Amino acid sequence: MSCIDAEASYQTLLAQILDAYGASFAAADGPVLAGIYSGGAWLAERLASDVGAKFFGVVNVSLHRDDYAKKGLHSQASPTTLPFDVNNRRIVLVDDVLHTGRTVRAAINELYDYGRPAAIELAVLAERSGREMPIEARFVGAHAQLDADTTLVLEQGLDKRFTFRVEPRVA
Structure with a gap:
């Protein structure tokens, strides 16, 4: 099974975001980026630089995960840091891989702990x-066809x- 090219996927993702928003990330009332810790935070940091955003946020989903009782709080996880007011903002929520949707659900819950966004769009x-x-x-950025146990x-x-x-997927 061949793996997808992450750099090519990044360029595709960046082009889509720029097509939708252009330079509006630099505006005081423009959209903001928030990356889900950890892969999404890496992406949000690089996207912020490439789209001219002044800052980006990091969302920690640990406390909102539906498997929190089973896994607990990850010792390496950084706390949620949002250097912007969530209320009435258009937030581009960034993550590395969308699979089941459970992590994104947890991230949306975490964002709503900080206020009520105007919109949340997933990248x-x-x-x-x-x-x-x-x-x-x-x-x-890309669609991946992988075995369910990976x-x-x-x-x-x-x-x-x-x-x-x-x-291989760890149970």
């Missing part, structure tokens, strides 16, 4: 089948370039 580097929630991304993992190099690797 993902890769989308795969197997949705359990009625969630769809507006911006998609996970697509984003890695970021020291040069900030992205790669994907496929590994």
Whole structure:
């Protein structure tokens, strides 16, 4: 099974976001980026630089995960940091892989803990089948066809370039 090219997917995702918003991320009342920790935060940081956004937020979904009782709080997770008012803002929520939709649901819950956005649009580097929630991304870098018993993992190099690797799913 060949893995998708994360850098090519990033360029596709960036082009879609720029087509939709152009330079409006630089405006005081423009849309804002919020990346889901950790892969989505890496993407949001790079997107912010590439679209001219002054800042970006990081969303930690740990407390809103439906498997929190089973997994607990990840010791390495950074807290949610949103350097903007969530109320009445258009938020582009960024994640690395959209699969079941459960992580995105948790991120939306976390955002609503901070206020009521005008809109939340999802941008993902890769989308795969197997949705359990009625969630769809507006911006998609690539569609991945993977076996159900595998996970697509984003890695970021020291040069900030992205790669994907496929590994067996851990139950």
